[in-house]
Amino acid sequence: MSVQTHIPATAMPSRPAAGIHGTKMVARDVKVFYGAKQALKGINLEIQENRVMALIGPSGCGKSTFLRCLNRMNDTIENCRVEGLIALDGEDVYGKNIDAVQLRARVGMVFQKPNPFPKSIYDNIAYGPRIHGIASHRDEMDEIVQTSLKRAGLWNEVKDRLREPGTGLSGGQQQRLCIARAIAVSPEVILMDEPCSALDPIATAHIEELIDELRENYTIVIVTHNMQQAARVSQKTAFFHLGDMVECDDTEEIFTNPRDERTQGYITGRYG
Amino acid sequence: MSVAVTKSRYQSEEFSARLRRRYAAERRFRIAGMVAVGIASLMLVVLLGSIISKGYTAFWQAQIRLEVTLDKQQVEERNYTALLRQALYAQVPTATDRATRRSLNDLLSSGAPYELEAKVNANPSLVGTTQTVWVRADDEIDQFMKGFIRRDVPESERRLNDVKIAAIDALVANGSIRSTFNTTLFTAGDSREPEQAGILGAVVGSALTLVVTMLLSVPIGIAAAVYLEEFAPKNRWTDLIEVNINNLAAVPSIIFGLLGLAVFLGFFGLPRSAPLVGGLVMALMTLPVIIIASRVALKAVPPSIREAALGVGASPLQTVTHHVLPLALPGILTGTIIGMARALGETAPLLMIGMVAFIVDIPGGLTDSATAIPVQIYMWADSPERAFTERTSAAIMILLAFLILMNGLAVFLRKKFERRW
Numbered sequence: 033m034s035v036q037t038h039i040p041a042t043a044m045p046s047r048p049a050a051g052i053h054g055t056k057m058v059a060r061d062v063k064v065f066y067g068a069k070q071a072l073k074g075i076n077l078e079i080q081e082n083r084v085m086a087l088i089g090p091s092g093c094g095k096s097t098f099l100r101c102l103n104r105m106n107d108t109i110e111n112c113r114v115e116g117l118i119a120l121d122g123e124d125v126y127g128k129n130i131d132a133v134q135l136r137a138r139v140g141m142v143f144q145k146p147n148p149f150p151k152s153i154y155d156n157i158a159y160g161p162r163i164h165g166i167a168s169h170r171d172e173m174d175e176i177v178q179t180s181l182k183r184a185g186l187w188n189e190v191k192d193r194l195r196e197p198g199t200g201l202s203g204g205q206q207q208r209l210c211i212a213r214a215i216a217v218s219p220e221v222i223l224m225d226e227p228c229s230a231l232d233p234i235a236t237a238h239i240e241e242l243i244d245e246l247r248e249n250y251t252i253v254i255v256t257h258n259m260q261q262a263a264r265v266s267q268k269t270a271f272f273h274l275g276d277m278v279e280c281d282d283t284e285e286i287f288t289n290p291r292d293e294r295t296q297g298y299i300t301g302r303y304g
Numbered sequence: 305m306s307v308a309v310t311k312s313r314y315q316s317e318e319f320s321a322r323l324r325r326r327y328a329a330e331r332r333f334r335i336a337g338m339v340a341v342g343i344a345s346l347m348l349v350v351l352l353g354s355i356i357s358k359g360y361t362a363f364w365q366a367q368i369r370l371e372v373t374l375d376k377q378q379v380e381e382r383n384y385t386a387l388l389r390q391a392l393y394a395q396v397p398t399a400t401d402r403a404t405r406r407s408l409n410d411l412l413s414s415g416a417p418y419e420l421e422a423k424v425n426a427n428p429s430l431v432g433t434t435q436t437v438w439v440r441a442d443d444e445i446d447q448f449m450k451g452f453i454r455r456d457v458p459e460s461e462r463r464l465n466d467v468k469i470a471a472i473d474a475l476v477a478n479g480s481i482r483s484t485f486n487t488t489l490f491t492a493g494d495s496r497e498p499e500q501a502g503i504l505g506a507v508v509g510s511a512l513t514l515v516v517t518m519l520l521s522v523p524i525g526i527a528a529a530v531y532l533e534e535f536a537p538k539n540r541w542t543d544l545i546e547v548n549i550n551n552l553a554a555v556p557s558i559i560f561g562l563l564g565l566a567v568f569l570g571f572f573g574l575p576r577s578a579p580l581v582g583g584l585v586m587a588l589m590t591l592p593v594i595i596i597a598s599r600v601a602l603k604a605v606p607p608s609i610r611e612a613a614l615g616v617g618a619s620p621l622q623t624v625t626h627h628v629l630p631l632a633l634p635g636i637l638t639g640t641i642i643g644m645a646r647a648l649g650e651t652a653p654l655l656m657i658g659m660v661a662f663i664v665d666i667p668g669g670l671t672d673s674a675t676a677i678p679v680q681i682y683m684w685a686d687s688p689e690r691a692f693t694e695r696t697s698a699a700i701m702i703l704l705a706f707l708i709l710m711n712g713l714a715v716f717l718r719k720k721f722e723r724r725w
Contacts, residue, residue, distance in 0.1 A: 108614065110538050137617030139718035149627060159626070210612070215420035217616055 053080040056221060057102060057139075059225065062116035064097050064106065073275040079221070079268075084243060084252045086283065087263035089272035090225040090298065095255045098272070099135040100221050102253065103139035104132045120221070137164055140219035148198035148207035148213070153190050156198040156209055157181065160217035176216055183249075185213035185242050204235025211242060215250070222246065224254040228261065240265050261297055263287050269303045271295045355704075359697025365486035365499060366449045367443040368412065368475060369393065372420065374432045379424060384417035388439065395480055396471045405466045413440040415500040438482065443498040443691035445472060449481065452690055453536045462691070489698060493664045494680065498691030501684075503699050509579055509647060509659070509674030510706075513668060517590055517647050518584020522640055524587075525594030529636075532595070534624050553592035560589045561656030569657060576658040577673040585657060586647040592611040593646065598638020601632040634721040641714035645707050651678040677703045 057079040064072040072094045079085050079102075083271050086094040099104070104125060104254040106303035107113045118125045125135050130208045136162075157177045158167075177194070180185040186208045189200070198209050207227055214222055224243070236258075243252060243265045256262050262269055263283060270280035271292070277287065290296045323361055362677040370391035378387050393399040399408055416439035423437065424430055445462050447453050449472075453463050464472075492502025519718045528569060536542045566587035568574045574581050605628050629636075654660065659675050660683065667674035675683070677699060683695040 103615070105611065105614065108610070133617055133619045136614060141611075141615040143608060143611055143615070145608055147612040148604075149609065149612060150631065159613075159618075163616075163618055163626075172621055213612075213616060 036232055044078055053083055055079070056081040056082055056121065057253075058117070058119045058122075059098070059101075060117040060119075060124040062098065062101060062114065062118060063114075064094070064101060064108070065111075065113040067111040071103075071275055075277045077270055077277060077280060079251060081251050082247060082249075083268060084247050084254060085270065086266035086267040087253065087255045087270050087272060088257070088259065088262050088298070089278075094275045095272045098277075099225055099253060099255050102221070102223055103136050103141055105136075105141065107132055118198065137217050138219055139221040139223060140214035140217060142207070142210050142214050142227050144225045145230055146203055146207050146210050148201070148206050150197060150199050152195045152255075153181075153198045153201070153209060154194040157216045160213060166217065180212040180216040181209075183215055183246070184208045185238065186212055187247075202235070204238055206230050207231060207235070208242065209240060211239070211246075215246070215252045219250065221251045221253065224252065226255050226257060229257065236261070247303050259287070271298065273298070326698045327587050333534060352704075353699050353702050359694055359701050361450050361452075362489060362691075362694040362698035363486050364483045366446040366448070366486065367438040367482050367484055368392070368437050368441050368445075369436060369480040369482070372437055373435055374424060374431050376432050379431050382421065384420045384424075388412055388416055388420060395478070396472065396474050397421060398467070398470055404471075408471055409441055409467060409478075411415050411445055411468065411471065413442050413499045414497055416440055440486070440488070440499050441481070445481075446499060447690050448472060451484065489695070491494060493666050494675070494683070496662075496663060498687075498689050499697060501692070501695060502628060503677065503680060503702055505663055506675050506677045506680035506699070507702070509582075509667050510676040512579035512670055513582040513586060513659075513676055514644060514648060514652075516580055516670065517586040518640075520583065520587035521590040521594055521643070525591050525640070525643075526598050526636060528591075529595045529598030529602060530624060530629065533599045534628065535620065549595055551593050553566070553596055556654040557650050558653070558656065560585050561653030563588065564653060565656045575673075577661050577663070577675075578671045579659075579674045580670040581657050581666060581669075582654050582659050582674070582676065586650065589650065589653060589670055590643040590647050593643035594636075594640050597643070598632070598636045601635025601639065602628060603630045604635060633724060634718040637717045637721070638714045641710050641717070645710045645714075648676075649703065650708070651676075651682055653709075654679050655682075661674055 038213060055078050059075050059077040059079075062072055062075040063070065075094075075098055077098075088098065089095050100106045101114055101118055102125070106114060114126060120130070120135070120138065123130055125139075143172050151158065151159070153239060154177055157180050158173050159280075161167050161176050167176055178187065178191075181190060186205060189205060190196075190209075198206065200207060211222075211227070227235070231239065240261060243254065246252060254262075254265065266283045268280065269283040269286040270279045271286065271290075273294050279290060279292045282289075286295065290299060318485055344372065365602075366608060371394065372387050372391045374387065378384075388410060389405075389412075392411065393405055396408060399405050418438060419439055444453065445468075448455075448469070449465055455462075455469055459466050472481065488500060490504050491504055492500060493505030495501040532542060564581060568581045568584055569576060574584075609627050609631065613627045615622070618626065654676055660679050661673060661675065662683070663673050663675050665672070681699045681703065682698055684692045684699060
């Protein structure tokens with residue numbers, strides 16, 4: 033595992049000085065209920081800064097639920113109740129000091145199915161900065177759009193058709209557009225919910241490369257069903273099973289030397 | 305082994321018989337569908353055909369040419385009726401005795417003197433000269449010219465006596481009767497005399513009513529739909545509200561008329577027969593339709609768009625106004641326009657609040673007495689004169705034209721704003 037020495041200034045706000053990889057987010061005994069049904073049974077997890085954390089586990093184990101707790105997307109679901117503590121830079125995200133809208137600007141999200149707005153490519157990227165008042169005039173906005181698209185590795189493909197609808201792109205391009213949209217508001221953490229599940233292997237490889245590059249500037253949490261993908265892109269892996277977090281360790285450890293037999297069973301393909 | 309079994313099963317005689325039955329069922333279904341569409345189209349053709357064949361004659365009106373000598377003294381005494389009659393007697397050679405002349409008086413529309421007066425007032429230099437004027441014929445002459453009053457019927461059972469028919473024949477012989485486009489139908493208000501009756505008063509009344517309806521029901525309806533669909537918690541109260549809205553959409557319109565009568569006229573004391581009250585009642589009636597259509601349109605917006613917007617930090621209101629509402633707009637517009645079209649064709653509630661009155665003047669404001677196109681149709685259909693029959697059909701055609709226009713607009717807007725995602 034390579035040690036990150038280059039930490040760019042863009043991702044620096046309110047960073048605690050705790051080693052090379054500080055703790056960005058913490059979950060303590062997180063329980064989630066959908067009505068009477070309990071989806072998460074007390075999750076404890078630490079997400080380190082500028083690293084990729086992969087959440088793996090069989091369908092319905094609660095990894096997406098957990099991911100959506102991190103930026104309070106579960107707020108929109110009726111009957112959903114979250115207990116326990118989730119902290120971003122030491123601040124409770126469900127606490128009084130953090131507003132859900134503000135939180136989602138700091139913790140961006142990329143969804144399973146590419147979901148560009150039915151607007152132009154430019155407007156897709158510019159929407160977030162516009163509502164947050166990040167760019168004060170046109171040139172600045174153009175700059176943000178260009179930088180975001182470049183970082184998402186989409187610039188060369190779309191630079192001549194920024195005014196065309198984002199929905200006209202291919203699936204892989206749409207997903208990179210969504211990633212560009214997420215990084216346009218300069219979040220600190222990016223959550224990715226199975227970002228490659230709707231893509232072909234070439235597009236997937238593209239996104240995986242992208243994730244590896246983005247790690248320099250952002251903290252990334254990715255849910256994936258693809259074990260090879262988890263092994264390729266992440267430094268830390270957490271295995272979820274039936275609402276429990278069974279095991280969390282360095283990715284290498286999990287895949288070569290899992291401690292729990294359920295983890296072993298899952299990664300060797302015996303169930304899931 | 306299993307392959308062999310499968311193969312034989314799908315190639316057996318029994319299977320091909322089953323396949324034939326499946327195709328036969330499909331053919332039957334398709335034929336039944338085509339028959340249904342055929343019957344529906346036939347009905348439509350019969351309906352439109354009967355309306356148009358009965359009503360197209362209303363767009364034409366008989367006029368009589370008269371050589372009027374505008375005698376100065378008569379004009380000063382505003383005795384235009386006498387002037388016209390004298391000109392008419394001069395045109396008809398049989399008009400020698402009093403009885404015939406009195407009979408001939410009915411040939412001219414009772415509105416003809418006013419037409420002449422208006423012409424003279426507009427151009428006073430005409431006084432003292434002899435002018436050729438075309439004046440409207442009475443509705444019975446008009447009907448006779450269109451062939452609706454037949455001359456082979458015995459005189460006692462005919463609306464026109466032999467003297468009048470002889471006079472008409474004489475006028476036709478010297479080219480003094482013509483048929484022109486009936487502009488009165490589009491430029492006048494209602495009248496007891498068919499040849500002077502027009503639809504404009506009802507059209508303006510309908511337009512004023514619809515403006516009130518639209519200004520009230522569209523913003524309230526869309527706001528209610530957005531709140532219920534996007535913000536309201538799902539609990540027993542919102543369920544109750546939803547059930548009630550759905551029920552309101554099914555309430556007979558006359559009930560809304562009674563409500564308007566009791567509340568707007570009885571309690572608030574608003575003027576009777578006013579487009580303002582008509583619009584209020586129609587708004588109540590249209591609201592549930594707009595709310596339901598808007599909610600369906602909002603529901604059809606994929607949740608992924610909401611998540612995308614929330615995911616970049618848009619507030620719930622921004623999510624709705626920037627993304628969800630624009631995407632739902634085509635559906636909302638369609639629902640709204642169809643609701644408006646329904647309001648335009650509605651009669652019953654207007655009867656309850658007095659918009660069924662006989663009103664000659666074109667309404668100039670929201671509180672003037674007015675009527676609406678469907679009510680005008682209802683009143684003309686009730687009139688005994690033969691000429692009102694064709695005018696009823698003509699009014700129906702005008703109403704249908706407005707409805708087709710509105711529905712066409714709905715389709716156009718939907719196509720224009722429709723977006724893929």
